[in-house]
Amino acid sequence: MKYATVLLALLILTLNACAFSRGTLGDELKTETINSIKKGVTTRAEVLAKLGAPDRIVQLNGRDLFQYYRYDAKVGSLLLIILNFSRVTIKSDDLFVLVDRDGVVEEVIASKRTEGLEFRFWPFGD
Template structure:
C-alpha cells in the first residue's frame, strides 16, 4: 500500500515504514522523518577516508493524523569506495 495524501493515516505509515527516526512538530503539523545512511571507508596505514551519503523522507500529517504531504530529500549519486585518503 503506497502512502497517499489525504488518505493514509499516521498508524498506517508507521505500520508500512516502521517507527520514524525523528518526530517533529511544526505549526500544528506532525512530521515523521525517515533516513538512511550509506557509509564507505578506506584505510591506508594511519590515514583514513570516509564518505557518507544520506536519503531522507519526510511524511507530514495534518491535525487529524492524515498525510498532508510526502517529501523526499534530493537523491544523491552513489558514493564510491576510495582507499586513497587524499584528494578526490
C-alpha cells in the first residue's frame, strides 16, 4: 500500500506540464501603409493595391466601408492531472477605410493593439 501511494505521488508530480501557444488571424497592418492612405486623395483602387481585398465590406448609403483586421492570441496553460488552468489573451489591429460614391477615401480609422502582447500565465486576476 505504501508503495502504491509513493508511486501515485510520483506520477502526480511528474505528469504535470505547462503549455504555451500563439495564434494569429489576418495579415499584419503596417503603420507606413496606413499612413499612406490620405483622406480626399487616395482612391479605392489604390487602397486595394496597397492592402489587397478587405476582410469585410459594409455598404453604407452608397459608400463602402472596408475593414481589415489582424488578431493575435496567446495562451498559457498549467496542466495538472485532475485540474487544468488556462489564460487566453486576445488583441486586434483594425483598419476601417470609408470610400465615398466617387471612389475616393472619405475616412480612415485605425487601431493597433497587438504590439507588446505578452503571455499571461497566471490564470487568476491581472
